[in-house]
Amino acid sequence: MAVIHNTAMTPGTLELLAAWLPTQPWYVETDREPELTQAGGFRLDDPQGEVEIEFMVVTDESGDPPISYHVPLTYRGAPLARADDALIGTAEHGELGRRWVYDGTHDPVLIAQLLALLQSRAEPQAQSATDTPDPSVTTSFSGAALSIEIESVAVANGPYGTDIVLESTTEAEPDSESAGLLIIRVTRVLRPDQQFSCPSTTEARGHVTAGWRSPDGDESRGVFVALCEAAP
Numbered sequence: 001m002a003v004i005h006n007t008a009m010t011p012g013t014l015e016l017l018a019a020w021l022p023t024q025p026w027y028v029e030t031d032r033e034p035e036l037t038q039a040g041g042f043r044l045d046d047p048q049g050e051v052e053i054e055f056m057v058v059t060d061e062s063g064d065p066p067i068s069y070h071v072p073l074t075y076r077g078a079p080l081a082r083a084d085d086a087l088i089g090t091a092e093h094g095e096l097g098r099r100w101v102y103d104g105t106h107d108p109v110l111i112a113q114l115l116a117l118l119q120s121r122a123e124p125q126a127q128s129a130t131d132t133p134d135p136s137v138t139t140s141f142s143g144a145a146l147s148i149e150i151e152s153v154a155v156a157n158g159p160y161g162t163d164i165v166l167e168s169t170t171e172a173e174p175d176s177e178s179a180g181l182l183i184i185r186v187t188r189v190l191r192p193d194q195q196f197s198c199p200s201t202t203e204a205r206g207h208v209t210a211g212w213r214s215p216d217g218d219e220s221r222g223v224f225v226a227l228c229e230a231a232p
Helices: 013-023 109-120
Strands: 036-043 052-062 067-076 086-093 097-103 140-141 153-158 161-168 182-186 202-213 218-229
Touching: 013 036, 013 067, 013 086, 036 109, 052 109, 052 140, 052 202, 067 109, 067 182, 086 153, 109 140, 109 182, 109 202, 109 218
Parallel strands: none
Antiparallel strands: 036 052, 036 202, 052 067, 067 097, 086 097, 140 202, 153 161, 161 182, 182 218, 202 218
């Protein structure tokens, strides 16, 4: 259950992201420091109850027009092994103590739960309410069910967003010697009604669609995540 604590974290997530976002290759440069506001998102539960998982949308109003970004995050009570490059920062939580905040595209717990969400095995949760499903987050999935055991992961950033590349097996053939390659393509720059597709050498297996708010209050929806599979 995604528990929301009514307390502050210092520094706050937006403050940490204001320093981290400009270092990313998909960030749209402006002439000023980022001016971030939270614009949407949702959460997923960690079955072990140890890692907080959040898919946050922040809007940078330092440029014209404002740009909205999708940032998957994990919050941990201890450092994630071999993930120094994915660390966004550390903060003090009013109830939980020190938290290590990571770019969630590098976190195996987030990746496993994202695959579970795509296959309707996990339920999206409201961003700011405890134990409250978020029905506005929709998913699609086709083909054979996938094992969600994460063994090999590579993460690649580009101007379009982030690709998480991992080996997969189907549940029908868990002992297959020729594991397939999956690409979880994460949209980073959110634009209303944008077309977001898989690489040309892959086939689409599913997607996650969610909404966010523009600074003027307009509601938009788009693909946050696309699931792609290497063609046989």
